[in-house]
Amino acid sequence: MKPFVYQNNNKNSTPLYIQLYRHIKNEILEGNLAIGEKLPSLRQIATDTGLSITTTGQAYEQLLTEGYITSKPQSGYYVAEIPTTAVTARDIDAKEKPEMDDYTFDRGKYLQDPDTFDFAKWKKCSSRVLTEYADMLLFESDVQGEAALRFEICKYLYSSRGVAASPDQVVIGAGTQQLTSHLARILTKMNIDLFCTEDPGYSPIQNIFRDRGFGLAKIPVTETGIMIDKLPVNIPTVVYVSPANQFPTGSVMPIGARYRLLEWAALNGSIILEDDYDSELRYYGKPVPALQGLDEHDSVVYLGSFSSTLFPAIKISYMILPPPMADIFTTIKSDYTQTCSKSEQLTLALFMEDGYYYTNIRKMRSLYAQKLEACISAFEKYGSKLIETTNTRSGINMTLIVDSKKNAEDLCLDGETLGLHIVPFDRSMEIEMSKRKKSVDTSPIKDKRKYLLFYFNQIPLDQINPRIRKLVSLWRQAT
Numbered sequence: 476m477k478p479f480v481y482q483n484n485n486k487n488s489t490p491l492y493i494q495l496y497r498h499i500k501n502e503i504l505e506g507n508l509a510i511g512e513k514l515p516s517l518r519q520i521a522t523d524t525g526l527s528i529t530t531t532g533q534a535y536e537q538l539l540t541e542g543y544i545t546s547k548p549q550s551g552y553y554v555a556e557i558p559t560t561a562v563t564a565r566d567i568d569a570k571e572k573p574e575m576d577d578y579t580f581d582r583g584k585y586l587q588d589p590d591t592f593d594f595a596k597w598k599k600c601s602s603r604v605l606t607e608y609a610d611m612l613l614f615e616s617d618v619q620g621e622a623a624l625r626f627e628i629c630k631y632l633y634s635s636r637g638v639a640a641s642p643d644q645v646v647i648g649a650g651t652q653q654l655t656s657h658l659a660r661i662l663t664k665m666n667i668d669l670f671c672t673e674d675p676g677y678s679p680i681q682n683i684f685r686d687r688g689f690g691l692a693k694i695p696v697t698e699t700g701i702m703i704d705k706l707p708v709n710i711p712t713v714v715y716v717s718p719a720n721q722f723p724t725g726s727v728m729p730i731g732a733r734y735r736l737l738e739w740a741a742l743n744g745s746i747i748l749e750d751d752y753d754s755e756l757r758y759y760g761k762p763v764p765a766l767q768g769l770d771e772h773d774s775v776v777y778l779g780s781f782s783s784t785l786f787p788a789i790k791i792s793y794m795i796l797p798p799p800m801a802d803i804f805t806t807i808k809s810d811y812t813q814t815c816s817k818s819e820q821l822t823l824a825l826f827m828e829d830g831y832y833y834t835n836i837r838k839m840r841s842l843y844a845q846k847l848e849a850c851i852s853a854f855e856k857y858g859s860k861l862i863e864t865t866n867t868r869s870g871i872n873m874t875l876i877v878d879s880k881k882n883a884e885d886l887c888l889d890g891e892t893l894g895l896h897i898v899p900f901d902r903s904m905e906i907e908m909s910k911r912k913k914s915v916d917t918s919p920i921k922d923k924r925k926y927l928l929f930y931f932n933q934i935p936l937d938q939i940n941p942r943i944r945k946l947v948s949l950w951r952q953a954t
Contacts, residue, residue: 476502476515479524491526492533499534503543503554514544514552586894586942588935590842592786593835600825604818616817618808620647620793623824628779628793631827636754637768638777640795646804649790649815651778652683657811658748658776658794659687661803662713667746671714673701677722677750680715689713696721700728703735712745719754719763723874723900723928725866733766740774746800750778755836757869758844773797781823783871783932784836791815791823843871843932846939850931853943861951871932876924879950883925889949893942896930 479498481491502508515523520531535552538544545555604612619625625642632638648654662668670684674693685691694705694714701716716736718728728736740747749766757763767777777795785791796804826832847867854862854875863876875897877886883899890897934942 476508479520481524481526492530492537495520495524495526495531495534496537499538500541500543503557508554510554510556512554513550514554516551584891584894585896585930586934586938588933590935591839591932593831593838596829596831596835597785597822597826600829600831601818601822603825604821608821611821612818616813616815616820618811618813619804620645620813620815621817621820621824624791624820624827625793627824627827631832632765632777632779632795636751637764638795639768640777644795644798644801645793646796646801647791647793647813647815647820650792651680651780653814654778654792654794655680655683656687657804657807659684659689660807661796661800662689662746664803664807665711665746665800667711667713669707669710669712671706671712673716673721675723676715677717680750684713696724696726698724698726699732700726701736703732703739706739706743706745708739708743710745711743713748714740714745715748715750716766717750717752718766719751720757720869722752723866723926725868725870725874727763728766733769737766737770737772737774741772745774747775748778749775752778752780752783752870754869755784756840756843756871758840758847767795770797773799776800784832784839785823789819789823791819842936846931846934846936847873849936849939850929850934850943853940854947857944857947858950861947872928872930875927875929877927877950878924880923881925881950883927886925886927886950890929890946892949893945894934895942895946896933898928898930900926900928 476499479495481494482489483491499508499514508514514535517528517531517535520526521528524531535544539546539552542555543557544552546552622642624647625645628645628647629638629640629642632640646654646657648657668689669692670681670689671692671694672681673696675696676693681691692707692712695702700718700721701714706712706714714736716728718733718736720727736747739745747766747770751765754763754765765777767775775797778792779794780792781789782792823832850873851864851867854864861878864873865876866872866874879886881889887897887899931939
């Protein structure tokens with residue numbers, strides 16, 4: 476074994492026993508100490524290095540714990556048998572320490588508008604949690620979600636969306652994936668294993684249920700929503716719909732179709748999964764009442780999220796289960812833990828209780844309506860014969876149909892250079908939207924027509940016109 480020379484100065488704060496431990500470990504890994512070879516005694520090492528027996532003993536104990544050496548009573552320490560792949564491995568401790576002083580954090584590649592949320596009021600509520608309710612943070616969160624937040628959600632949804640539910644029916648989770656995992660297990664216990672979705676529709680939800688073993692069926696969408704006469708009969712089914720703002724067409728399901736969908740569910744023992752995303756952000760007329768409020772047969776599961784109405788980093792979503800499904804969840808919830816931050820749940824509960832959430836919704840509706848109008852005006856002004864805008868009545872994005880030779884990904888990258896968040900439709904959705912376009916436009920569909928989602932909510936109002944002008948200029952270069 477090579478001689479060990481330790482460093483004991485201000486430049487090297489590593490404990491002496493760790494230095495000795497690393498030295499012997501590297502000697503083993505590099506093959507300088509053979510398997511089965513006896514190591515010097517603690518006293519011998521201490522004499523050779525000038526370290527104390529206590530220090531050398533700590534080093535040997537660490538090596539013994541990690542399995543690099545073995546101990547034989549009344550005999551001493553020996554090099555353990557280690558796989559040959561480990562002998563040539565680099566010791567992680569021997570790697571050069573990363574340089575952290577010049578590290579910078581990416582603040583995001585898209586424009587951000589601080590006027591979209593009042594973080595001062597959020598901070599005020601967060602501070603209250605830490606000062607008045609700190610004792611509650613010393614325990615894990617309820618699997619179903621904090622009772623205070625479930626109460627505020629019920630109170631708000633009844634007044635704003637006509638949703639009738641008790642806090643016991645509410646389940647809170649960190650995003651859609653956790654909630655749909657719960658939902659899939661509940662539906663399986665109900666012997667429902669067929670999932671129907673809108674076509675075109677929100678593809679991530681399809682993938683989640685497919686990955687959980689559900690059969691999939693895609694049901695066409697018209698200007699009045701999902702085609703109810705195409706839904707399965709005599710087969711218990713779960714159908715996913717977004718009746719207040721269908722994605723990506725923006726269609727709204729009229730009251731007659733809503734009652735027919737509820738009747739279908741009641742007659743077939745089926746469940747409707749109502750995704751009410753962006754329902755609060757409707758800029759023309761009042762928000763459309765929720766389907767759940769019309770349900771008299773416990774057929775509707777209501778899905779909601781705070782990502783659009785607060786800020787995207789707040790991953791708090793919820794579902795409202797009919798009482799029979801809520802009872803099933805009670806029997807399985809002990810198998811799970813809550814993944815949504817308890818402190819953020821309590822902060823949001825106070826934010827809603829103090830009326831800040833309602834105020835923020837009204838502010839966002841006004842601001843986003845102005846931004847939407849500015850976007851439509853700019854695209855009409857600069858994008859004539861190149862860009863068509865659709866789905867422009869609600870939400871935080873709009874659909875752009877771009878007549879360009881560039882592929883969709885490159886069009887989005889052009890937007891990224893200007894800080895604009897633009898996402899291409901997936902191919903199947905693009906094809907379906909193209910078919911729809913043909914039904915209202917008798918001219919042939921051009922292969923170069925691209926369908927994009929343009930997110931306008933985080934663009935500062937005074938930046939919309941100049942950014943869109945530059946964007947259209949980039950896109951026209953390829954026409």
